Amino acid sequence: MANSTVEERMLDLIEEICDDEVIREERDIDLFEAGLLDSMAAIELLVGIESEFGVVIAPTAVEREEMNSVNKIIHQVEIRTQG
Amino acid sequence: MNFYIDPAFYVFLAIAIIPAAVLGFTGHRIKYYGLAASIVFLLLLFGETVQGMVAFLVFLAIACCSTFWVLHSWHVGEKALWKFRIALVAVIAPLVVYKIGTVFDQNLMGFLGLSYITFKAVQVLIEVRDDVIEQMSFLDYLYFLVFFTPFTSGPIDRSRRFSEDANRVYSRSEYADLLARGIMLLLIGAVYQKVLGTVFFGWFTPAPLGDGPLWRELASQVKDAYVYGFYLFFDFAGYSLMAMGASYCFGIKTPRNFRAPFLALDIREFWDRWHMTLSTWLRDFVFMRVVKSATRRKLFKDRLHTACFGYLVNFMLMGAWHGLTVDYLVYGAYYGVLMGATDVYQKKSPFHKAHRKDRWYKVLQWFVTINLVMLGMAIFSGQLHTVVGGLIHG
Structure with missing residues (x-):
């Protein structure tokens, strides 16, 4: 139950930052390669996650390969909110 | 004895690789030998100047004390930010003092490799925080800071990645592969730097505009900018490949520094390909931090303004790091503005969005980019300064 809310709120956040609904469907595409995310947007995402969930992810804490798709981003937030 | 410059260095390097290879092939950790070898090489590097040796030891003492002071504070859960801030200032201070000293022709706190060891020490401190x-x-920690092959000019490794390699025991075949690649990289690097770099440098003959027809004078300036660009690439990429190759022989997979930079289609891509370990270091520890704090405090009304601000700070700092001279500061500002302009153009231009996948557009983009890059080279080398100075003073 708690997970689905995190997921929903994350989807809203990512959609807002990427400015594209496609992220709800294409949850495993590489967002950087698809041009939906760049380093600026990635920082906004980190700031958004911090203010939304109180979860701090340092810029070098997670390798880009571990955070380049919608599912992977949600996973990174979930493992930190369940702490 | 300067690394990769003094011919004797290569002789010592070849000798030093032999025990590393024996350890690697017999399934032993190379770390302790690598640390001992690094200390010997640093003695050879600083042996001739007492001043350099003292400055290096002072830096090392500052870095070790402050880093482990902060690490302890975080480890016990105290997490005192003031300790982190003092430590950060203490670690950066020698580099800042040195850079300011050079403006007045003084060598204060300076030693070969000061910049690169500072980058590494700062990375550790910030990641502890x-x-x-x-x-x-x-x-x-000590091995990460003093490892000799990338000591003087990089590539800038990261501590977690470095320690993982240093503590690894390679299987025979893994090490054989690493050693073969290392020797290959050393050879390619030597050809880049000693052959191609030297050839291009020989063709670099900067001079103020002469009395000939304007188009011919301009063409000669363009030629010099290009030749210098290729010289700098082969010289620095060659050095970087050699540093990388020598690291491989010691079981450390030092990251690469260049990836065909002159094929970049825009300025942002250029910095993803040129001096990559510096640009990613700046991205992670300057750009992202500046942008994060600006975004959180809502300093700017939108994303693009924030990004432009981040790029300016990032690249001005890079320019200042190269040296507090007009040429380097202008160089930094030039790229700060170009990065912001690229971002604005790509986000706002319908023309760009409509054609960015067309081949003719890509060729055009490449052509514009390489010329902007070469103009950057002319600023960096002081060529533009000479030309402008020549025009002003006649």
């Missing part, structure tokens, strides 16, 4: 590094042994 970020809870990314939770523990680190003193020997691992």
Whole structure:
């Protein structure tokens, strides 16, 4: 139950930052390669996650390969909110 | 004895690789030998100047004390930010003092490799603060800072990646592969730097505009900018490949520094391909931090303004790091503005969005980019300064 809310709120956040609904469907595409995310947007995402969930992810804490798709981003937030 | 410049260095390097190879092939950790070899090489590097040796030891003492002071504070859960801030200032201070000293022709706190060791020490401190590094042994830290092959000019490795390699025991075949690649990289690097770099440097003959027809004078300036660009690439990429190759022989997979930079289609891509370990270091520890704090405080009304601000700070700092001279500061500002302009153009231009996948557009983009890059080279080398100075003073 708690997970689905995190997921929903994350989807809203990512959609807002990427400015594209496609992220709800294409949850495993590489967002950087698809041009939906760049380093600026990635920082906004980190700031958004911090203010939304109180979860701090340092810029070098997670390798880009571990955070380049919608599912992977949600996973990174979930493992930190369940702490 | 300057690394990769003095011919004797290569002789010592070849000798030093032999025990490393024996350890690697017999399934032993190379770390302790690598640390001992690094200390010997640093003695050879600083042996001739007492001043350099003293400055290096002072830096090392500052870095070790402040880093483990902060690490302890984080380890016990105190996480005192003031300690982190003092430590950060203390670690950066020698480099800042040195850079300011050079303006007045003084060598204060300077030694070969000061910049690169500072980058590494700062990375560790910030990652301790970020809870990314939770523990680190003193020997691992020391080895990371003093490892000799990338000591003088990079590539800038990261501590967690470095320590993972340093503590690894390679299988026979893994090490054989690493050693073969290392020797290959050393040879390619030598050809880049000693052959191609030297050839291009020989063709670099900067001079103020002469009395000939304007188009011919301009063409000769363009030629010099290009020749210098290729010289700098082969010289620095060659050095970087050699540093990388020598690291491989010691079981450390030092990251690459260049990836065909002159094929970049825009300025942002250029910085993803040129001096990559510096640009990613700046991205992670300057750009992202500046942008994060600006975004959180809502300093700017939108994303693009924030990004432009971040790029300006990032690249001005890079320029200042190269040296506090007009040429380097202009160089930094030039790229700060270009990065912002590229971002604005790509986000706002319908023309760009409509054609960015067309081949003719890509060729055009490449052509514009390489010329902007070469103009950057002319600023960096002081060529533009000479030309402008010549025009003003007649």
